[in-house]
Amino acid sequence: MNKEIIFNLPVKDLERSKAFFAALGFRLNPRFSGDNAAFIDVVEGSIHAMLTTEAFFESLTGKPIAPARMASEVVICLSCESRDEVDTLIAKAAAAGARIPHPPEDNGFMYDQGFEDLDGHLWNLVWSAPQG
Incomplete structure (x- = not known):
């Protein structure tokens, strides 16, 4: 299926x-x-x-819509193929009007950063080392 x-x-x-x-x-x-x-x-x-x-x-x-700008509803997490892909998508999101709530987190084996879209929905972009 x-x-x-x-x-x-x-x-x-x-x-x-x-x-x-x-x-x-x-x-x-x-x-x-x-x-x-x-x-x-x-x-x-x-x-x-x-x-x-x-x-x-x-x-x-x-049901009423949760106010995404005021409360957390869900974080949509997408895996990326590289650190560069994380950085590129974050740059595109920022240029298109997203809010970037924090700097990237680099844990060596994992690299991530998130953005808040135009309606306040939270997205996180993550790259993990193959042997992470």
């Missing part, structure tokens, strides 16, 4: 969020996108984000 991960994130401004993630190199899949949602390939073929307008997200869950 082929397994993929698709996570849903509520966003205030769908067009602005689509532009943000495009700046990171994530591909929009128009087949599963529309006026209320955008399907983004985070890792093509395996990990996807469904960016949804806040109103649409609430209609799906029947």
